[in-house]
Amino acid sequence: MNATLKITRIGNSAGVILPKELLARLRVGPGDTLYLTEAPDGVRITATDPGFERKMALAEQIMRDDRDILRALAK
Numbered sequence: 001m002n003a004t005l006k007i008t009r010i011g012n013s014a015g016v017i018l019p020k021e022l023l024a025r026l027r028v029g030p031g032d033t034l035y036l037t038e039a040p041d042g043v044r045i046t047a048t049d050p051g052f053e054r055k056m057a058l059a060e061q062i063m064r065d066d067r068d069i070l071r072a073l074a075k
Contacts, residue, residue, distance in 0.1 A: 001025060 005016040023029060026047045037044050063070060 001021065003019055003022055005018070007014050007016055026034070026045075028034065028047045032047065035046050035049055037046070037050050
Protein backbone atom coordinates (compact mmCIF):
# COMPACT_ATOMS: atom_id res chain seq x y z
CA MET A 1 0.00 0.00 0.00
CA ASN A 2 1.35 3.39 -0.97
CA ALA A 3 -0.17 6.55 0.44
CA THR A 4 0.70 10.21 0.37
CA LEU A 5 -0.12 12.05 3.57
CA LYS A 6 -0.47 15.80 3.79
CA ILE A 7 0.48 17.65 6.97
CA THR A 8 -2.51 19.61 8.27
CA ARG A 9 -2.66 22.35 10.89
CA ILE A 10 -4.48 21.28 14.05
CA GLY A 11 -4.65 24.27 16.40
CA ASN A 12 -1.06 25.23 17.22
CA SER A 13 0.17 21.79 16.16
CA ALA A 14 0.30 19.79 12.97
CA GLY A 15 -0.94 16.34 12.10
CA VAL A 16 -1.75 13.93 9.33
CA ILE A 17 -5.03 12.26 8.47
CA LEU A 18 -4.69 8.53 7.95
CA PRO A 19 -6.85 7.02 5.19
CA LYS A 20 -9.44 4.48 6.32
CA GLU A 21 -7.66 1.76 4.34
CA LEU A 22 -4.50 2.32 6.39
CA LEU A 23 -6.50 2.35 9.65
CA ALA A 24 -8.09 -0.95 8.63
CA ARG A 25 -4.72 -2.46 7.74
CA LEU A 26 -3.26 -1.38 11.11
CA ARG A 27 -6.50 -2.48 12.85
CA VAL A 28 -6.74 0.79 14.75
CA GLY A 29 -9.26 3.55 15.17
CA PRO A 30 -9.79 6.83 17.01
CA GLY A 31 -8.27 6.72 20.48
CA ASP A 32 -5.82 3.89 19.76
CA THR A 33 -2.07 4.36 20.14
CA LEU A 34 0.41 4.13 17.27
CA TYR A 35 4.16 3.72 17.72
CA LEU A 36 6.74 5.49 15.59
CA THR A 37 10.23 3.97 15.39
CA GLU A 38 13.26 4.77 13.29
CA ALA A 39 14.07 2.35 10.50
CA PRO A 40 17.07 2.22 8.16
CA ASP A 41 14.99 3.67 5.34
CA GLY A 42 13.03 6.27 7.36
CA VAL A 43 10.39 5.71 10.02
CA ARG A 44 7.94 2.92 10.76
CA ILE A 45 4.43 3.28 12.17
CA THR A 46 2.99 0.26 13.95
CA ALA A 47 0.05 -0.49 16.20
CA THR A 48 2.16 -2.75 18.44
CA ASP A 49 4.63 -1.59 21.05
CA PRO A 50 8.09 -2.42 19.64
CA GLY A 51 9.48 -2.89 23.15
CA PHE A 52 6.82 -5.46 24.12
CA GLU A 53 8.40 -8.30 22.15
CA ARG A 54 11.78 -7.69 23.79
CA LYS A 55 10.16 -7.62 27.26
CA MET A 56 8.29 -10.87 26.60
CA ALA A 57 11.44 -12.61 25.37
CA LEU A 58 13.22 -11.54 28.56
CA ALA A 59 10.29 -12.76 30.70
CA GLU A 60 10.28 -16.14 28.93
CA GLN A 61 14.03 -16.50 29.50
CA ILE A 62 13.63 -15.73 33.21
CA MET A 63 10.77 -18.22 33.49
CA ARG A 64 12.89 -20.93 31.84
CA ASP A 65 15.98 -20.21 33.94
CA ASP A 66 14.11 -19.92 37.25
CA ARG A 67 11.43 -22.57 36.63
CA ASP A 68 12.11 -24.39 39.92
CA ILE A 69 11.99 -21.19 41.98
CA LEU A 70 8.75 -20.06 40.33
CA ARG A 71 7.19 -23.51 40.87
CA ALA A 72 8.10 -23.37 44.59
CA LEU A 73 6.65 -19.87 44.90
CA ALA A 74 3.41 -20.98 43.28
CA LYS A 75 2.78 -23.55 46.06
